Amino acid sequence: MIKKFIRKILGVKDKKAARDMTEPVVLTAAEHGIDPKLLSSNAIRVTSSLQEAGFKAFVVGGAVRDLLLGVKPKDFDIATNATPEQVKRLFRRAFIIGKRFQIVHVMFGQDLLEVTTFRGAGETNAPKDEHGRVLRDNNFGPQHEDAMRRDFTINAMYYDPATQEVLDYHGGIADIRDKTLRIIGQPEARYREDPVRMLRVVRFAAKLQFTIEPATREPIAVMAPLINNVPAARVFDEMLKLLMSGHALACLQQLRKEGLHHGLLPLLDVVLEQPIGMKFVTLALESTDNRIKAGKGVSPGFLFASLLWHQVVEKWTAYRAAGESPIPALHLAADDVLESQTEKLALQRKIGSDMRDIWSMQPRFERRNGKAPYKLLEHVRFRAGYDFLLLRCESGEIDMDIGEWWTAFYEGDEIERERLLTSAAQGPSGGAKRKRAPRRGPRNRGGSDNAGGGDGGGSGGAGEQ
Ligand code: ATP
Ligand code: MG
Numbered sequence: 001m002i003k004k005f006i007r008k009i010l011g012v013k014d015k016k017a018a019r020d021m022t023e024p025v026v027l028t029a030a031e032h033g034i035d036p037k038l039l040s041s042n043a044i045r046v047t048s049s050l051q052e053a054g055f056k057a058f059v060v061g062g063a064v065r066d067l068l069l070g071v072k073p074k075d076f077d078i079a080t081n082a083t084p085e086q087v088k089r090l091f092r093r094a095f096i097i098g099k100r101f102q103i104v105h106v107m108f109g110q111d112l113l114e115v116t117t118f119r120g121a122g123e124t125n126a127p128k129d130e131h132g133r134v135l136r137d138n139n140f141g142p143q144h145e146d147a148m149r150r151d152f153t154i155n156a157m158y159y160d161p162a163t164q165e166v167l168d169y170h171g172g173i174a175d176i177r178d179k180t181l182r183i184i185g186q187p188e189a190r191y192r193e194d195p196v197r198m199l200r201v202v203r204f205a206a207k208l209q210f211t212i213e214p215a216t217r218e219p220i221a222v223m224a225p226l227i228n229n230v231p232a233a234r235v236f237d238e239m240l241k242l243l244m245s246g247h248a249l250a251c252l253q254q255l256r257k258e259g260l261h262h263g264l265l266p267l268l269d270v271v272l273e274q275p276i277g278m279k280f281v282t283l284a285l286e287s288t289d290n291r292i293k294a295g296k297g298v299s300p301g302f303l304f305a306s307l308l309w310h311q312v313v314e315k316w317t318a319y320r321a322a323g324e325s326p327i328p329a330l331h332l333a334a335d336d337v338l339e340s341q342t343e344k345l346a347l348q349r350k351i352g353s354d355m356r357d358i359w360s361m362q363p364r365f366e367r368r369n370g371k372a373p374y375k376l377l378e379h380v381r382f383r384a385g386y387d388f389l390l391l392r393c394e395s396g397e398i399d400m401d402i403g404e405w406w407t408a409f410y411e412g413d414e415i416e417r418e419r420l421l422t423s424a425a426q427g428p429s430g431g432a433k434r435k436r437a438p439r440r441g442p443r444n445r446g447g448s449d450n451a452g453g454g455d456g457g458g459s460g461g462a463g464e465q
Pocket of ligand 2: 061062063075076077
């Protein structure tokens with residue numbers, strides 16, 4: 001039955017390949033099997049309001065892909081033939097945003113839906129930069145042209161909640177079933193128009209565990225440097241999506257496999273090519289992935305602070321070796337790293353200041369006497385700094401004892417805290433300064449030595465000021 005169904009789909013698709021893909025394959029609810037309960041009521045509200053006003057309106061893109069995979073979409077994009085102004089007029093809280101690519105944000109309470117007007121096939125005539133990247137695209141057109149303009153076959157399907165039909169212009173349903181990621185149109189041309197699509201291939205392949213079809217994959221290694229011409233803020237947005245996808249580790253591994261990290265994004269060069277920090281970064285990404293899968297929030301500041309920590313440590317060590325005292329040395333190292341990343345990645349100011357807070361808190365965890373630990377507990381970013389400390393312990397960078405001490409202090413009552421302060425002061429090593437003998441190979445040992453910068457100069461340790 002399923003085989004017959006797939007053959008039917010493939011058959012239609014093959015026939016269509018000979019034509020020009022202006023007519024979609026239409027699948028009924030019984031054929032595609034989407035569970036309507038996975039749809040958000042606000043998505044239905046938007047499509048039905050548009051339809052009642054006489055327009056076409058569909059759920060589109062990632063949401064249809066996820067619905068077909070039986071996954072509850074995290075957000076819903078809507079495509080319509082109404083212009084942005086026409087959309088705006090239909091909803092109380094609707095805002096036209098974007099210059100390069102105008103869309104309407106429709107808000108219901110906290111829920112935000114993106115409504116996009118069908119784009120026309122004029123991408124070839126759209127204004128471009130000297131590398132062929134499309135600079136602006138607000139050229140509207142019919143639905144089949146909109147489908148052609150989308151990135152991958154699995155992202156180019158339209159679902160009408162009213163009729164429960166799926167419209168498939170490019171064989172997306174067959175690719176979903178084959179777990180294949182296939183770019184629409186001529187791959188080189190599509191990457192040239194928008195090099196960010198190369199990052200998107202990787203993200204979807206890793207997240208969905210799909211195979212990248214050879215023709216889609218092949219040009220990436222050669223065309224990767226085109227990402228350098230994309231505005232930093234856009235690369236950053238896409239990187240953030242990648243890192244927050246719940247599959248960050250797999251995504252970064254795949255980026256490396258496709259040759260997309262090399263010399264492209266300074267962040268990735270740093271992250272993926274440093275054996276010393278690999279353990280730390282792996283743990284950080286695993287914990288991010290787990291938090292996202294459990295529906296918990298992740299702060300971008302924490303994430304980037306983790307990814308760049310070993311670069312900070314390296315520079316911190318160098319400044320100290322050049323005679324700078326530990327705390328100013330750490331600030332200088334943080335300045336250097338933030339500066340180099342901000343330029344290329346457009347790290348937002350807020351994220352940068354969160355990262356700085358997390359890093360500069362680290363030496364303060366070494367001080368486990370007097371009022372210092374109480375003061376640190378009151379730090380607005382204490383929780384992030386403490387989680388970061390635990391990652392450093394887990395990765396073997398610093399002694400586990402210090403993390404355990406802080407966990408007990410953080411969770412303890414007044415009496416327990418006083419007891420901990422006394423025992424830290426009296427302990428054989430003052431708590432923090434003795435590092436556990438490395439259990440790993442010589443490279444990681446290097447990491448441990450580097451991290452020794454965290455001891456507040458090496459000679460002192462926890463009990464010192
Ligand atoms: P996610 O689950 O991450 O939201 P998504 O496929 O919905 O995945 P979005 O960035 O929300 O990704 O984009 C919505 C849709 O817009 C995509 O499914 C695709 O059809 C289209 N799209 C997005 N970015 C591009 C692009 N760079 N080039 C062509 N089409 C794109
Ligand atoms: Mg989406």
